[in-house]
Amino acid sequence: MASTEIRKRLYERYVSTHAGDGIRLTSASVRSRFRAFANYYGDFLPADKDASILDIGCGHGAFLCFHRERGYHNAAGVDISPEQVAIARRIGLQDVECIDAFQALSVRPGTVAMVSALDFLEHLEKEEAMRALDAIHCALAPGGTVLIHTVNAESPFFGNVRYGDLTHESAFTHESLKQILSATCFDDIRIRPAGPIVHGILSLMRAVIWRASENLFRLAAAAETGELRDHIFTRNLIAAARRA
Numbered sequence: 001m002a003s004t005e006i007r008k009r010l011y012e013r014y015v016s017t018h019a020g021d022g023i024r025l026t027s028a029s030v031r032s033r034f035r036a037f038a039n040y041y042g043d044f045l046p047a048d049k050d051a052s053i054l055d056i057g058c059g060h061g062a063f064l065c066f067h068r069e070r071g072y073h074n075a076a077g078v079d080i081s082p083e084q085v086a087i088a089r090r091i092g093l094q095d096v097e098c099i100d101a102f103q104a105l106s107v108r109p110g111t112v113a114m115v116s117a118l119d120f121l122e123h124l125e126k127e128e129a130m131r132a133l134d135a136i137h138c139a140l141a142p143g144g145t146v147l148i149h150t151v152n153a154e155s156p157f158f159g160n161v162r163y164g165d166l167t168h169e170s171a172f173t174h175e176s177l178k179q180i181l182s183a184t185c186f187d188d189i190r191i192r193p194a195g196p197i198v199h200g201i202l203s204l205m206r207a208v209i210w211r212a213s214e215n216l217f218r219l220a221a222a223a224e225t226g227e228l229r230d231h232i233f234t235r236n237l238i239a240a241a242r243r244a
Contacts, residue, residue: 015083051113057120061088133184186241193234
């Protein structure tokens, strides 16, 4: 069976076979994610509330809801899973289309202030990922930003994310993510961990335990290589880069 046929079958029933939490999605459960979005991505968002934003692989639209909450009036999303798009529309998002991301990017040359690709690149093979970033670069206005959240291959637990979804094709370290962004002509590349967010006693405890665990991982890496290097160990990476 061709790879395209496998993808078609998986994406047609993506919610019912994998992302089942979307079936029970409500406005309240969407809003519960806003704190994480603000902490992870808030300082990368455009200053202009009228800026054009395109969320590719938007899923059921939680990040678009966050934009709406923040006052952005010109944000749209695309996803190739009809089930995901149906859920997005059920929770009130009309600016979501069930089309391919490459198609959506191709009709917006040089006009978009920010393209968000959250949990998107890992669904692409290496050549496709480069083509996608080239297409994003072309769609962005000069000075526009690409925002990425993707699987971190350097995490000790990365296999759970990388292989936990049959549609995943790749994973990146912070070094290879910087490499592919540089190769596709982005600059001002910033990459950081997607770690625990403190918003109460339990989350503070999680953050403290995670920080201690990171130090142990770093010590183990240094023991193996004899070098103290800049490692990121969270299961996912966050990156932002700019079209010059």
